[in-house]
Structures are given as structure tokens and as C-alpha cells.
Amino acid sequence: MPFQSVRFAERIFPFTTTMAIEVVCAFIFKDDHIWMGRRPDHKHMGGKWEFPGGKIDDGEDAETALKRELIEELGIEISIREVVAEVTHEYPNKIIHLRAFRVSSKEDPKLIEHTEGQWIPINTSDYLDWASADIDLWQTFHRARRAQ
């Protein structure tokens, strides 16, 4: 649906069209670095850097979705710790509620869906080519760390 039509529809069906899509992602920590992958070109935000994860399917809980996505995308089993940051972010054509969990894994991520991967320093503020929701998420994460 074109963006203007979404806005028009929101006035008529405010509860259905403004619902955010629930997305979970992983902050995989290793030696003060966190793993990011470059999204496939054909997907929304194609070519942008993201934290691995995806949409929660109907009937799934957040942890089950994140474990499933990381097996599918990176071929790794993970242990999930706490939520480290969450944001609601409005793109021109959709709104997402993006929740990041601190996770650990005994295995290294493999490039199954991502076109590139990198370990970024935990203190980086170099956001070149990041999905814009992830910049919000990262800044929220750092604000919370500074407040601790």
C-alpha cells in the first residue's frame, strides 16, 4: 500500500494499520565486539548492516524466534540472556518494534543469508550503511550503559 494510503487508512482503522511489526535481533558479544551482517540486496533495507534476527512468526515467542533465525541465518545455536535495548522505528512503509537480546554462542557466525559479516567494536559510532533503526537501537543501548 502506498505510504499516503497507509496514512489515510490509519485514520479509518487506527488500531490495525499502525501496529508495529515485532522484530528480534541478537547482540552476539565476543571480546568487546558485536557481530553485524550486511542484509541481502533483495530484502527491505537491502545492503544495510544489521544485527542478525528477524520477524516473530505467529504463535512464536521472542526467544524461540531469535533461536530459529540465528540457526537459519548464521547456522549457530545460541544462549539468550537479557534484552539490552528496544526501539520503535518508523520507516516510510512500515513500523517495526526492534528488540535486541544479549546472546552468546560457542560457534562463529557463518554467512548463510548475509553478504558480509564483521565484528564491530562495542564503542563504535561509525554508522556508515547501518539500517536506520539500528542506529536508534545502538544509541539507546549506549545511553542505558552510560546510565548504569
Ligand SMILES: Nc1nc2c([nH]c(=O)n2[C@H]2C[C@H](O)[C@@H](COP(=O)(O)OP(=O)(O)OP(=O)(O)O)O2)c(=O)[nH]1
Ligand atoms: N533482523 C533484523 N531486521 C532489522 C534490523 N533493523 C531493521 O530495520 N530491520 C528490519 C528489516 C525488516 O523490515 C524487518 C525484519 O525483517 P527480516 O527480513 O530480517 O525478517 P525475516 O528474516 O523474518 O524476513 P522474511 O525473509 O521472512 O520476510 O526489520 C536488524 O538489525 N535486524
